[in-house]
Amino acid sequence: EVQLVESGGGLVQPGGSLRLSCAASGFTVSSNYMTWVRQAPGKGLEWVSVIYSGGSTYYADSVKGRFTISRDNSKNTLYLQMNSLRAEDTAVYYCARDPTPFWFDPWGRGTLVTVSS
């Protein structure tokens, strides 16, 4: 079964850092485009970052320079390192596979990041 499980969310103060993990099973992370999407409480979906199978990485302007997407092929796991966190980064963060670019399936269950003092 193809599955994604996120972890690493929690409460962090403004300016702090957090690293999210997304463990994959049933497929190989490094052979796929993988993406992070977030959803602020009561709001819609926002694309955050993508890593191509070849390793290229791209970010939404709202997180560029603060967030870093990466993967560990040996652990078949995707990561999102989030630095200089702001209140507006508060959201549920989902990882998703991008089977043939520009659509997402499956999605993980999400992990909540709350940035607050």
Added chain:
Amino acid sequence: QSALTQPPSASGSPGQSVTISCTGTSSDVGGYNYVSWYQQHPGKAPRVMIYEVSKRPSGVPDRFSGSKSGNTASLTVSGLQAEDEADYYCSSYAGSNNLYVVFGGGTKLTVL
């Protein structure tokens, strides 16, 4: 403000059909056949219902269909069922690596 425009709500009675629109520009919806639709029940992760404008992934009922005309894409749900009540989001490739995908603001579908 979302990049793609969706109506905030839609509704229909069981058995009826409902169509949800998603309006973008020639730089996203109108420029590429990479429109997707996602269903999200409260507290759950999104689930893809349609990709590449009109393709249905395995396991998605054929009651769900997608289309596009110009800068507007549409999702039609036929034979509405109670379990179709959810939020629906459209998305589109946005033409550049740094604006990879843009989403609509979401439509709350209510089955009356």
